[in-house]
Amino acid sequence: MKLVQKRSRKTGLPPGTLVHIGEKKADTVTMTVFDYAGARCDERTVTNPEELRPPVDESVIWVDIGGVHKLDLLEAIGAQFSLHPLLLEDIANTDQRPKLDDYESYLFLVMKVLSVTETHDLLVEQVSFVLGRNFVLSFQENGTDVFKPVRDRLRGGKGRLRQNGADYLMYALVDAIVDQYFLVLESLGEKIELLQEKVVADPKPDTLREVYALKRQLLFLRRAVWPLREATNAFSRSDCPFLHEPTKVFFRDVYDHVVQIVDTIETLREMVSASLDIYLSSVSYRLNAVMRVLTVITTIFMPLSFIASIYGMNFEHMPELQSEWGYPAVLGVMGLIAAGMLMAFRQRRWL
């Protein structure tokens, strides 16, 4: 999760030149094809991109490509489906802002898949979709299992998935990704609740570092989700001919989810900022407490020590020193001073 991705390799190259930007997250590239129409559903793994082509009949195919770093493969797929060179460039560049581009004969959507690792880190991965009249291409950085529920539903044949067109499949895939965002929010929400406790009970620099790690994760989350708002809204309002009205209702539902996620992110951001304020206030309050102790001790013992040091002077003519009651009298005066001081502090509520 670096602040800025390295893309220097790309500078100066002609536009449309395929350059893979980002970490290589998988060694091989997997290509899984689902070809279905109502009752029928064929699933196969493909290694030669020339086997892929848009269906000519009314069936729907979904090609799920895991890995975008093999540029010749991308080009071959692009040739099979007549994809624009800029689109291929965007797929290979994993540092894209989420967006929906309308290329008339197909729609191009870039999204981020978010997940939380076991060590509570945030993983960001890019997924690109191409939605044609009766095909969906999905390009993942590696073949994660975010689409597993959709694959299972396709295989099982239950629900609306097989009865509907490519647009509904596209919706199902996007919805699966957006559903994962809620899991990430849940994890972050729990961390923030824990943090708020820590920050009041024991403000330490480590806590501060946690606050900033959360701040940074929320920033990344926002960057991933915020532009999706516009993109999903564009889906539900698109006049693209192969997006059917009933599917648009489903996209509006995704849009609602994205808006809610954006809302929640803003709330979490405010709570993290509040945590920082609590941290500073706690530190500042503790400083006060420490200083009060220091002041009380100093204020009590300085006058007492001063009195003792007076009678420690070696003058020959100090009449008190000879007095039999001198010592107890001085001790008594000291006791009175200490008691008076303590009462003054109590009155000022310093103790």
Place this chain on the structure above:
Amino acid sequence: MKLVQKRSRKTGLPPGTLVHIGEKKADTVTMTVFDYAGARCDERTVTNPEELRPPVDESVIWVDIGGVHKLDLLEAIGAQFSLHPLLLEDIANTDQRPKLDDYESYLFLVMKVLSVTETHDLLVEQVSFVLGRNFVLSFQENGTDVFKPVRDRLRGGKGRLRQNGADYLMYALVDAIVDQYFLVLESLGEKIELLQEKVVADPKPDTLREVYALKRQLLFLRRAVWPLREATNAFSRSDCPFLHEPTKVFFRDVYDHVVQIVDTIETLREMVSASLDIYLSSVSYRLNAVMRVLTVITTIFMPLSFIASIYGMNFEHMPELQSEWGYPAVLGVMGLIAAGMLMAFRQRRWL
């Protein structure tokens, strides 16, 4: 009032799958039906959802469902009124953002009911409405009494309620909920006024915690009310055929209320932020006061003690020690130094 609701159970399920998200707030589900037209008003409790159906004549029915966790029941009601599966999904999910969805043959509105408990906590509950040509369905998490005034007016037959259609009933229900927001604001407003006193008089970490609890409650309030602005505005501008012009005037009034609530929330938020600034300033001012005492004490007694310690040295040749006036002279010098210091502090306004 958790920052993020748990909805992991939902992840990976096909869209339109009914999953109840949120706490189960009631054991049984109650269904109350009001069926009225002008002079007539029948009220009955229903247990079998198949008894429910949209009226065929010009009467209006209102079905108030208390409890959204029984998913088969929701589905049965959905079947009776031909509700979209996504709509049912939204009803079962109590972590919705307020919104108005237009499904052409009915409108779907999600809102939050807010109330303040006796221990001054904020309770949030979701209510969903379906407004058809001559029916209103209201789904509450449990059957609270927020609609009691409306029920009473229906029973009594006074006012416009029975003379008007389903749209006016819908308005009456929404208005009842929005009216409760003012009560919540009143309670929060009072707490904030109290807090501002405390924060100046006695800034303690507990006060800080109260500030943050209020901040959080206002954040929740804003999340509940802000999107309602858009939704109620959409009502007053809707071209939906079963929303009559005279009723839209009433919805514009609700919209005005919501705008005023949003305004007040922003004011309260600013006052809470101001409280935090006062807290920090008070703590910082008190630190100054403490430090001044410390400095005054130290500055007065350090030189005096130093002088005393000089004449406590055991050198054999210290002529002052033998002088008869040595002791009173030293005491006099000490007195002068102390008086001079005090005057210097007075001049700098430290005392």
Place this chain on the structure above:
Amino acid sequence: MKLVQKRSRKTGLPPGTLVHIGEKKADTVTMTVFDYAGARCDERTVTNPEELRPPVDESVIWVDIGGVHKLDLLEAIGAQFSLHPLLLEDIANTDQRPKLDDYESYLFLVMKVLSVTETHDLLVEQVSFVLGRNFVLSFQENGTDVFKPVRDRLRGGKGRLRQNGADYLMYALVDAIVDQYFLVLESLGEKIELLQEKVVADPKPDTLREVYALKRQLLFLRRAVWPLREATNAFSRSDCPFLHEPTKVFFRDVYDHVVQIVDTIETLREMVSASLDIYLSSVSYRLNAVMRVLTVITTIFMPLSFIASIYGMNFEHMPELQSEWGYPAVLGVMGLIAAGMLMAFRQRRWL
């Protein structure tokens, strides 16, 4: 000037129910009628609302009602001028946000009258206007003298007032209220200038409290004026048939004033925030000054006292003690140390 008005009495009542919200600011309700047309101008006081009715000829009447807490009276007036029940509800509720509502046969405007008391408090009062084809109704909480200049101009017959229709009268009344806002701004501006001096010269908690009182007053001011921007703009763009083009030019002028007031409020808010920053910086700078004094004193006297205490030890074998020059030598060393310390402090600019 409470943060949130008490309106609990209203909760649960049917819409359109008249409930007076706010303090009762007058005992009786006064009703003054001006009935004029060109040269003619009759002024009379009315006690029975049934005497009031919209003029049938081309004359204009202005009814100025002082007091909105007598609900039966409001209803009677509403009946005479066929006013919508929601409008009457809004008049009786003095906790309204400024707004302009178009009821087709009349316009309804709610505004706030602001004034500064002699003790520099801010007084907020609500005024509602109903503008019909040839009548203006104005509802004040009590009969203040904000309209006195307009009454005088009507009586005197000078200027455009009598020559123009109800719309121009309405403009004159609104303009009189907006003019008063400038007086309030002037008073606040002066207070803020004074405050800025105080905050640098002598930062005390009382000054802080003043800062917050001003912050709050500006917040109230903004809430009263901000929505008026939209309302006056709507006036100058309205296509309402009884708002004549020449009058709209005047309303555009009012709009310009409101925009300028909003601008000035924002400037004042920024200056108040700046005052708070000065306060904190001053306190923090003073803490530094105090701490430097403490450190200088401690750093000079601690080593000196330490040396003195060494020669106060009672070891039998301390050769320096017997030396004749021991005492003056030690005093000399102490003097050198003190001088060295002072020089070091001067160099660091601590003195």
Place this chain on the structure above:
Amino acid sequence: MKLVQKRSRKTGLPPGTLVHIGEKKADTVTMTVFDYAGARCDERTVTNPEELRPPVDESVIWVDIGGVHKLDLLEAIGAQFSLHPLLLEDIANTDQRPKLDDYESYLFLVMKVLSVTETHDLLVEQVSFVLGRNFVLSFQENGTDVFKPVRDRLRGGKGRLRQNGADYLMYALVDAIVDQYFLVLESLGEKIELLQEKVVADPKPDTLREVYALKRQLLFLRRAVWPLREATNAFSRSDCPFLHEPTKVFFRDVYDHVVQIVDTIETLREMVSASLDIYLSSVSYRLNAVMRVLTVITTIFMPLSFIASIYGMNFEHMPELQSEWGYPAVLGVMGLIAAGMLMAFRQRRWL
């Protein structure tokens, strides 16, 4: 440069009443007329406003009025050019927000002239323009020399000025004023650069006061320039018949300048805020440095003094006192403690 202008004199007067608001900046009112058409250019000074009138032929006249406090004069000019009373009121009121008003037969523009005095104060002066088909009236508070370059170009006859209509003259005048804003920005920019140095090198309350003076000047600047953005944009998009297309290109250029000025003001505001943050951080860092010195001194000398005071006790049975090596041993222990403390501080990087 007061926060709020005094305009109480105006309250309660009928609209359109001429009242001069602002300081009287000149004693007499000067009126200079330029009457030109291509090759011809007559310049004369006028004392009687009745000599002024819009030209009937194709020549252009520019009347530059210096001083707006003589209200009868303003009225006489208004009568000659048929100006709307509200427009005259706006001219006499020097506390106007910049704006462009379209009165159909003429355009009315209010702007602020800004200049920096030799003592680095910001001077704000109001200029109003009336642009008719073939005349331009400019009203200044006093006759400054901001228009000198335009006068010179008119006299010299070079450039496009005499060949073009009144609209181009108007542009030239507005452009001359906007050009001056850049000078003000330059001066402020230099002050801010200087300040940033001071704030790190030597943070004093005086520096703080400078920060706030700059903040205030930028606030005034923004208030003067921000609304001009909209006004100049309106010029370049106006469909007013006597604004010719080629001139609109020039107004678009002015608009670009204004946008750039607004941008620069925002940048300067951010840098001033940054200065304040540096100030606070520097003060806080210095406090740390002071406290470290105090702590180091205290921590080293307190234990040493304590040891010395132990052997200053007068117990009869203290075997160490009789020991021959007691004194050097104690001195040695003291040296070790001091060395150990110093090493510990070095390790914590406090020294």
Place this chain on the structure above:
Amino acid sequence: MKLVQKRSRKTGLPPGTLVHIGEKKADTVTMTVFDYAGARCDERTVTNPEELRPPVDESVIWVDIGGVHKLDLLEAIGAQFSLHPLLLEDIANTDQRPKLDDYESYLFLVMKVLSVTETHDLLVEQVSFVLGRNFVLSFQENGTDVFKPVRDRLRGGKGRLRQNGADYLMYALVDAIVDQYFLVLESLGEKIELLQEKVVADPKPDTLREVYALKRQLLFLRRAVWPLREATNAFSRSDCPFLHEPTKVFFRDVYDHVVQIVDTIETLREMVSASLDIYLSSVSYRLNAVMRVLTVITTIFMPLSFIASIYGMNFEHMPELQSEWGYPAVLGVMGLIAAGMLMAFRQRRWL
């Protein structure tokens, strides 16, 4: 990278007067011409601007001018291509805000080229483009190598460049500049990551200065990129006849890049602000740590020293002094007090 550019030389000059604003970055002015059409590509250097003219056939020419300080040269080029005087003025003024102006027969674009020097400073340079039907003029402050990749592609003849019109060439040039922005972001991103480490590990005023240098660089970056958003968007939506539809797709891609850069700048700005907060929190936490040490030392040794000073008093009648166990008893009591204090501090987690 000054906050405000010096442009005083310009004030008072007639509009359209050419004045060079900015540093003179090159001595001579270079003019390179590429004249190409499909297979053909001629490259030559020109010294006399009269050799330049728009091509009459279907070939495309690109004139790359390095240096804008020779005003007569600019005027000569302007005459050859019939450029508007304001446009030339904008080219000569290197303190322009990025913008796109549509002069109907050509488009005018101003951009900033950004680069990072080896000492990590940010270099800003202005480039202006004029795009005609079949020519592109590019004006750089000096002839940097930002266009080298485009020149190479033109020479090599590979890719789409020679097959397409002037609009595609324009796109290639703009894309080359925008690609460089990513390099600048990369460099800034790395600096910010480094800074965040430093700020926690060792907060020093130097670090603070670095924070502000970064803040300032990001501010400059934002000013350079933000308006480009609008300009590139205008390109992709322009209805200019010589901007072909396929090229607009490429400009939309540039727009996407600019939006992403703006996003990243905002993220970096938030992280820099966070760094400042960490700095302040670290300093404040360290102050606490220092104060705790001071308080612990003082609190332990003050009472001990006081006890020692009591038995250092010279009263004749102090029975403890004669006691054989007096000395060890006092030492024991001191040890107990010290141990008790240490335990109390441990309990409060101060040690």
